[in-house]
Amino acid sequence: MQTxxxxxxxxxxxxxxxxxxxxxxxxxxxxWWRFDGDVLSIPLPYSVLILITSLSSxxxxxxxxxxxxxxARSLVAPVVRVLGGWSLVFSGVLIGLVLxxxxxxxxxxxxxxxWLLGGFGLALLRLAVYGLLxxxxxxxxxRHQVVVVGDGALASQLIQRTESERWAGFDVVRVFGQHxxxxxxxxxxxxxxxxxxxxxSTHQIDEVWIAVPFDQSIQLKEVLEDLRFSTANVRFVxxxxxxxxxxxxxxxIMDVPMIDLSASPMTGANRLVKGIEDRxxxxxxxxxxxxxLLGIALGVKLSSKGPVLYKQKRHxxxxxxxxxxxxxxxxxxxxxxxxVPQAVKGDSRVxxxxxxxxxxxxxxxxxxxxVLQGRMxxxxxxxxxxxxxxxxxxxxxxxxxxxxxxxGITGWAQINGWRGETDTLDKMxxxxxxxxxxxxxxxxxxxIKIIFLTVFRGFVHKNAY
Numbered sequence: 001m002q003t004x005x006x007x008x009x010x011x012x013x014x015x016x017x018x019x020x021x022x023x024x025x026x027x028x029x030x031x032w033w034r035f036d037g038d039v040l041s042i043p044l045p046y047s048v049l050i051l052i053t054s055l056s057s058x059x060x061x062x063x064x065x066x067x068x069x070x071x072a073r074s075l076v077a078p079v080v081r082v083l084g085g086w087s088l089v090f091s092g093v094l095i096g097l098v099l100x101x102x103x104x105x106x107x108x109x110x111x112x113x114x115w116l117l118g119g120f121g122l123a124l125l126r127l128a129v130y131g132l133l134x135x136x137x138x139x140x141x142x143r144h145q146v147v148v149v150g151d152g153a154l155a156s157q158l159i160q161r162t163e164s165e166r167w168a169g170f171d172v173v174r175v176f177g178q179h180x181x182x183x184x185x186x187x188x189x190x191x192x193x194x195x196x197x198x199x200x201s202t203h204q205i206d207e208v209w210i211a212v213p214f215d216q217s218i219q220l221k222e223v224l225e226d227l228r229f230s231t232a233n234v235r236f237v238x239x240x241x242x243x244x245x246x247x248x249x250x251x252x253i254m255d256v257p258m259i260d261l262s263a264s265p266m267t268g269a270n271r272l273v274k275g276i277e278d279r280x281x282x283x284x285x286x287x288x289x290x291x292x293l294l295g296i297a298l299g300v301k302l303s304s305k306g307p308v309l310y311k312q313k314r315h316x317x318x319x320x321x322x323x324x325x326x327x328x329x330x331x332x333x334x335x336x337x338x339x340v341p342q343a344v345k346g347d348s349r350v351x352x353x354x355x356x357x358x359x360x361x362x363x364x365x366x367x368x369x370x371v372l373q374g375r376m377x378x379x380x381x382x383x384x385x386x387x388x389x390x391x392x393x394x395x396x397x398x399x400x401x402x403x404x405x406x407x408g409i410t411g412w413a414q415i416n417g418w419r420g421e422t423d424t425l426d427k428m429x430x431x432x433x434x435x436x437x438x439x440x441x442x443x444x445x446x447x448i449k450i451i452f453l454t455v456f457r458g459f460v461h462k463n464a465y
Contacts, residue, residue, distance in 0.1 A: 011129065012067060018125055019061060023086075024054040026118035033117075034110040045105050049093070057089050064088060078126045083119050090115050137169035145204060146170050147232075149223055150211035151177025151190050158211050158237060159186040170207065174199060197226040205230070211237040264404040265442045266317075273444055278378055278406075281451075282371035289365060296327055296362055303353035306332025309366055314383035317406045322375040324383060325366035329354025367409045379447045380408025381435035382419070392428055402435045405442070410454040412438035412446075 027050035031042055042050075061067065064085040066078075094111070097103040136142050146162065148155050155175065162170050163186075175188040176196045183190060191199070200208065208230070210223055220236065227234050266274055286293075297308045310328040313321050330349040350358065357363040370376040376383070381402040384392075393399045413419065413434035418427065438446070 011133070015125065015129055016058065016061070016067065019066075019082075019122060020054045020058050022121040022125060023057050023118050024050050026121050027053065027114045030110050030114035030117050033113055034107055045102075046110075049097075049106065053089065053093050056093065057086065060089050060092075061085050075127065075130050078130065079123045082122045082126055086119055086122055087115075090118070133169075134167040138167050143169045143171050144206035146172045146207040146209060147196070147200060147205050148172055148175045148188075148209050148211055149177070149193070149196065150209075150237075151175065151185050152211075152213055154213055154237065155211040156186045158209060159188065173203075173205075193223075196223065200227065200230050200232060205232045208232050208234045209237055210235065264318075265439060266405050270442070274377065274406075274447075275374075277444065277447060278371050278376075279374075281378055282368045286368050286372070292362075293365060296357065296365070299353050300327050300329075300357075304328075304331060304351045310363075313386050314407065315386060315389050315403055316375055316383060317403060319400065319403045321386060322370070324376070325369055327354075327357055327363040327366060329357045329363045364409055371409070375406070377406040377408045379410055379412075379438075379450045380405050381411050381438065382414060382431075383407035392432075395425060396429050396432055398436055399432055402432060402439070405439055410450060411435060412450055415450060415453045 027046075028042065031046060061082075064081070066082050066085040068081070094103070097106070133142065148159060150158075155177070159172050159175070162168070162172055172188065175185055175190050176193050176199075177185070177190045178193045199205075208223075208227060210220060212220065224234070300308045306328055308328060310326045310330070311323050312326075314324045316322045329351060331351060354363070367376055368378075371378055389400070411434070413431045416434055418431040418434055438450075
């Protein structure tokens with residue numbers, strides 16, 4: 001155990017020293033890049049600034065959490081943390097230069113190149129160390145000893161994941177539980193819970209994972225009481241495997257940590273980015289297609305009696321009702337109040353011109369007005385009629401979670417073929433599955449991908465009628 005500790009400490013210390021050297025080297029390399037000169041004759045002000053910035057990183061990187069444990073985390077975590085820390089330190093240096101009126105002394109291009117080279121070097125170092133540690137742990141070194149408290153399905157899944165992902169560096173050495181009728185969980189013999197304290201006290205245990213379901217959480221208090229003198233990391237594993245989650249994570253409200261079981265991703269900066277994307281693109285698209293809109297409106301008016309636009313109540317963000325706009329594609333007055341049967345192939349209610357609009361999805365174009373109003377997004381789950389929501393919300397688990405974001409003109413389900421008539425429950429379930437995948441994995445890049453794919457395969461589809 002002591003050997004493992006010293007090896008870990010050596011890697012951590014080496015990483016800190018290399019960070020300082022990399023930042024200094026990046027400054028020197030940027031000088032050569034910018035001025036194509038002799039790096040041995042760097043002016044004194046440049047040398048002093050490189051030294052101050054390098055030492056500042058050594059001081060502030062630990063404070064900014066750059067050297068927190070990477071164990072069992074993806075490569076993204078350490079890279080994002082070190083790039084954020086480097087950017088903050090560099091920004092602090094720039095602010096200091098401005099305050100002391102020294103900013104004109106240095107080349108702005110050199111500063112920019114230094115920042116880029118420094119970030120690249122720091123990220124590359126993380127990649128190398130991350131790969132090294134994963135390899136070392138996979139070969140049985142630098143591993144943490146783990147005790148699991150729990151004897152149910154939750155504990156079993158946790159143990160199986162630990163054993164299948166050996167790169168994380170954890171070894172489950174003992175399992176404790178209170179069910180006498182069970183003797184083994186995932187190949188580990190269950191030990192009596194009252195022996196936990198003695199075992200942890202007499203063995204070098206790094207982690208204790210409490211994996212009990214909600215209905216047994218009363219055990220938590222007695223386990224914590226047993227472990228109050230232990231130096232091991234004690235972690236509680238919430239029983240989330242059996243729950244239907246969307247955008248799960250951890251929030252802090254009034255300084256109280258709370259686990260998000262079901263939450264909208266459209267908060268804070270995400271909401272701002274999504275709003276700019278929607279309104280900016282919607283305004284641009286409406287300006288471009290305005291002649292087409294006028295032509296379609298004239299075609300609807302000449303092809304059948306009734307209004308140009310069809311208006312219907314749909315559920316939007318947070319389940320709030322709103323009025324959706326479409327070009328009318330059916331004969332006027334064919335739907336009775338409270339009944340919204342889905343269109344089927346050869347539907348007699350659909351006009352000839354309306355069939356063309358539905359086949360090409362041109363009837364959906366007025367919904368860009370809904371986007372400008374802030375009631376819809378360009379990308380999101382398609383809004384269903386209020387009556388359809390009432391029908392399916394009790395039949396499909398997680399159905400109403402699709403309202404955690406604004407409904408969209410196009411969506412992940414639609415470009416994957418799940419559009420049009422949902423004449424079976426399985427088809428609707430598949431659509432909801434894709435909708436929830438979109439919400440869980442939302443990003444600006446994902447939206448752009450869906451918009452791009454919609455242009456090529458989202459307008460015309462065999463199920464659009």
